[in-house]
Amino acid sequence: MKPHCRGLRLLKVSIPVRHAYTGLVPARRSRLVPATATGALVESLASLRQSLDLPSGFPRAVLAEARDAARSVPTDPAVANLADLRDLEFLTIDPPGSPDLDQAMHFQQTSEGAVLHYAIADVPAFVTPGGELDAEVRLRGQTLYAADGRIPLHPPVLSEDAASLVDNADRRAYVWRFTLDSGARPLQTTLTRAIVRSRHRWSYPDAQAALQHGSAPETLRTLAWFGPLRAQRESERGGASLNVPETTIEVDHGTYRLQRNPPLPLEDWNAQVSLLTGMAAAEIMLAGGIGVLRTMPAAGVADVAAFRAQTVALGIPWRDGIQYGDYLRTLDRDDPAALAVRSAAASLFRGAGYVAFDGRPPTQTLQAAIGAPYAHTTAPLRRLVDRWSLVVCEALANGRPVPEWARQSLPEIPKLMGRSDQRADQFDAASIHRVEAALLHGQESAVFPAVVLAEQGGGSRVQLANSPVTARVAGMRAPAGSRVEVRLERADIATGEIEFAAVGASAGTTDR
Structure with a gap:
């Protein structure tokens, strides 16, 4: 796999980006790290991992438990005593090369609207509560996407194989079924554990191209109907999205590239499926009096x-x-x-967090950016909290008690996820800073056109006009939105520190 750092963002806000679909693929801005800086960048990224004490592998006991689970967990519907939904032609849509496939979908339009089946990887089937694997993933919290390779939440034997919804293989899944009206509003929702079989693994670019060329299957065509309608529903409930492109680090055969990617329309539509599911999960948990929500207070x-x-x-x-x-x-x-x-x-968009409850619902239930209560529940291979959400929702939706292990451990989840998010944010930012420094290394004294984003700490935060690099220029006095020129003073790959000075104004340096 080419590492695709999906966790790296210019602004890390857990909401989808929105733009009107014109039928055109949006322009993408990228810059290649020069070969002369690659060696220093590799060393810097390795040093970063060590400084943050990130795991380099899984303990033997964890790997052994994962291998045993991969071999022993049944995927025959009769043996597993699960619903058989292999006749539905599920498909997956992910960034190119993604091996950890959490979700698969099947869409079918009807005369009244549509029926959506959304399969989520049945990770709980492979993780024994209280076991070695369970303890390890609680320490990790989430998959980290690094420029020099992923740091997975689960061992690859599960995350890339036995528990992943790979194509042309029978896999266990929690399957959400939504009956939708003509406005893509849910009329009925069910949740069932089942055996599914994905028919095709689509990348976002390939799926978007198939839609544009008229060769897409019904599921993708219906997704193109669903996405814009759900964006309208978002507007009605007061949801909002930051229209900020995602910054990613991509690596191909040892070559590093920093890229700012406006999302394809299909990425936005696919995100709406996850949003619908997360809102449904929150409704089920609030009605059942137990669960864990992803919250964000309204702006003051x-x-x-x-x-x-x-x-x-x-x-x-x-x-x-x-x-x-x-x-x-x-x-x-x-x-x-x-x-x-x-x-x-x-x-x-500040103050996002997790809140667990058992009995009385929490005072704060709203995810203000979404405009509704919301729960993370669609990425259990890559995020710890989703395993609890799935187990709790499936029990409540089918009138059964929540398993005792999930109930007892639920209060720990917000703290575990908070710690994991903090580490991921730190890792993301530091990785991007090092790649930005590598991009600019050797261009000291060069002058770059830039746009001022905001005043910040006695200076200005700027975005270089022709490169996916942002930096703070100390001492610069310029209004937000203005075009300026800045001169590169220093780019330190080892630390990720970059110094710019304002051209035609008082000189200053960055302080990142």
Whole structure:
């Protein structure tokens, strides 16, 4: 697999990005790390892993337990006593080369709307509560996507094979079934453990191309119907999305590339399937009085007022009577002022966390960016909390008690995920900084055009105009949205530190 660092983001906000579909693949901006800097970058990334004490492999006992589970967990419907849904033509859609396939879907349009089957990998079947594997994945919390290779949550024998929804193989899954009306609203929801068989593994680019060429199967065609309608439902409930491209580090045969990727329309539509499922999971848990939610408080009055004032100053005012999410969806991604607005909008997406409950629902249940209660439940191969969500929801949806192991350990999950998220954020940012430094190494004294994103710490945060690099320029005094020039003073690959000075203004340095 070519490592594709899906966890690395310019702004790490766990909501999908939205833009209108024009039938065109959006332009992508990328820069290749020069060969002269590659060796130093490899050493720097290895040193970063050591400094953060990241795991380099799995203990022998964990690997042995995973191999035993891969061999012994049955996938014959009769033996496993599970529903047989192998007649449904599921498919997966993921970034190119992804081996850990958490989800597969089957869509069928009807005269009233559509029926969606959404299969999620049955990871709980392979992890014995209280065992060596369980203990190890609780320590890890989530898969980390690194420029020099993934650090998986589960051993590859499970995450890339036995528990992964690979194509043309019988696999265990939790299958959500949604009956949808003509507006893609759920009328009925069920959750069943079953055996499924995915027919095809699609990458996002290939699936988007099939839709554009008219050769896509019914599931993809129906997804193209579903996604825009769910975006409308998001607008109705007051949900909002930051229109910020994802920054990724990609590696191919030892060559490193930093790339900023506006999402394909199909990625947005696919994200809406996960959002629908996460909202359904939250409803089930709240009704059943037990579960774990992903929450985010609504922005405070002062923060909203400050952001509104910034939009006026940038010449793109957020007018009264327009919902926040609808305003963000109107922004032109190519306008420097709009880029600054989206950067400022991040101030309203703060405080995301997890809350577990058993009995009385928590005071805070809303995920404000989504505009509804929400639970992570669609990525159990790559995220610890999803295993609990699936087990709890399946029991509640079918009128059975929640397994005691899940109930007893539920209060631990928010702390475990909080610690894991903090480490992932630190790793993501430090990795990007090192690759940015490698991109710029050797260009000291060069002058770069840039756009000011915001004032920051006595300086300005800027985005280079022709490269996926952001940095703070100390001492620069320039309004957000303005075009400026900055001169590279230093790019240290070992630490990821970059120093820029303003051209035509007081000189300064970065402090990242």
